[in-house]
Amino acid sequence: MKILVTGCGGFIGSHLCEKLLENHNVNIVGIDTFIGPTPESISRQNLKNLLLHPRFRFVEENLETINWEAYLQDVEYVYHLAGMPGVRSSWGSDFQKYVINNIDVTQRLLEASKHVPLKKFIYSSTSSVYGETVGKVSENARTEPLSPYGITKLTGEHLCHVYRKSFGVPTVIVRYFTVYGPRQRSDMAFHRFIKNIIQGKPITIFGDGSQTRDFTFVHDCVKATASVLYADGVIGEIINIGGKERAPYWISLRKWRNLLVIRRKWFLRKKQSGSRSIRGRISTKQKNCSLISQKLIS
Ligand SMILES: NC(=O)c1ccc[n+]([C@@H]2O[C@H](COP(=O)([O-])OP(=O)(O)OC[C@H]3O[C@@H](n4cnc5c(N)ncnc54)[C@H](O)[C@@H]3O)[C@@H](O)[C@H]2O)c1
Numbered sequence: 001m002k003i004l005v006t007g008c009g010g011f012i013g014s015h016l017c018e019k020l021l022e023n024h025n026v027n028i029v030g031i032d033t034f035i036g037p038t039p040e041s042i043s044r045q046n047l048k049n050l051l052l053h054p055r056f057r058f059v060e061e062n063l064e065t066i067n068w069e070a071y072l073q074d075v076e077y078v079y080h081l082a083g084m085p086g087v088r089s090s091w092g093s094d095f096q097k098y099v100i101n102n103i104d105v106t107q108r109l110l111e112a113s114k115h116v117p118l119k120k121f122i123y124s125s126t127s128s129v130y131g132e133t134v135g136k137v138s139e140n141a142r143t144e145p146l147s148p149y150g151i152t153k154l155t156g157e158h159l160c161h162v163y164r165k166s167f168g169v170p171t172v173i174v175r176y177f178t179v180y181g182p183r184q185r186s187d188m189a190f191h192r193f194i195k196n197i198i199q200g201k202p203i204t205i206f207g208d209g210s211q212t213r214d215f216t217f218v219h220d221c222v223k224a225t226a227s228v229l230y231a232d233g234v235i236g237e238i239i240n241i242g243g244k245e246r247a248p249y250w251i252s253l254r255k256w257r258n259l260l261v262i263r264r265k266w267f268l269r270k271k272q273s274g275s276r277s278i279r280g281r282i283s284t285k286q287k288n289c290s291l292i293s294q295k296l297i298s
Pocket of ligand 1: 006007008009010011012013031032033034036037038043061062063064080081082083084085086101105124125126127153171175176178179180185297
């Protein structure tokens with residue numbers, strides 16, 4: 001089974017490739033060009049194990065200019081994770097990067113995919129498409145992104161829908177809820193918190209620290225994402241992939257601090273535009289996902 005994974009050098013993409021390769025029938029072509037918020041040298045480290053794997057082939061190319069024909073041949077499944085992540089930096093002059101890497105690139109890949117007999121095209125989207133919500137969030141909840149990042153990812157979702165309807169590209173959308181764990185991007189909160197605690201530097205929290213998130217451990221995230229490959233009846237669906245751990249940032253931060261047994265000053269900053277306060281997010285399809293994950297593991 002040949003699978004193409006875009007963004008394979010990223011935080012989630014590298015874990016996903018490792019997970020998919022646990023199935024001995026899987027061969028992966030992974031594409032990345034190391035342009036995310038994480039420094040290139042660190043992203044290259046993410047590929048350390050994969051580059052040694054006999055069923056993994058790495059292609060260092062920019063998806064904006066790549067010749068898809070050469071890489072989509074005989075591919076049955078596409079996981080499209082490449083993109084420009086991060087809410088805060090999507091404001092201002094960097095917006096163009098988001099348009100190119102989240103919208104243009106997705107459209108180019110979908111356009112190329114309409115000529116290929118794919119079984120599934122799985123697009124990694126985000127809970128940022130929901131915007132500000134309180135209580136449970138189901139996949140049917142209104143989408144009202146509060147950041148340019150959320151808008152570009154939602155546009156990518158809409159492109160998936162229209163390419164499915166007009167050309168039969170078998171798209172499935174997965175929406176991730178704040179993922180954490182080894183190799184987490186250097187711009188993300190837990191990475192910054194832990195790094196600063198270790199280095200004895202003060203920690204900056206946007207808002208008052210009471211914003212809650214559904215934190216998703218990366219191994220759970222990729223288990224659920226990988227299981228979509230084997231799931232029936234998911235084409236055209238949107239699936240929330242969220243963790244069970246829900247907490248305000250300040251509690252998470254206190255846990256980290258206690259874990260590392262270091263006391264430092266915390267600095268609170270005014271809530272930045274685009275930072276959401278999401279309470280009680282629960283993924284209604286989470287249950288289904290863990291069931292299909294079990295299918296994959298057993
Ligand atoms: N990490 C999270 O908590 C989270 C939450 C919701 C959604 N997502 C989505 O999941 C996906 C992966 O996120 P991540 O945290 O692993 O990010 P990441 O930055 O670690 O990985 C993305 C990878 O895509 C690559 N890439 C981007 N544009 C490219 C291009 N034009 N050509 C080739 N490669 C390109 C980058 O170099 C990077 O390695 C993204 O689409 C993101 O929007 C992530």
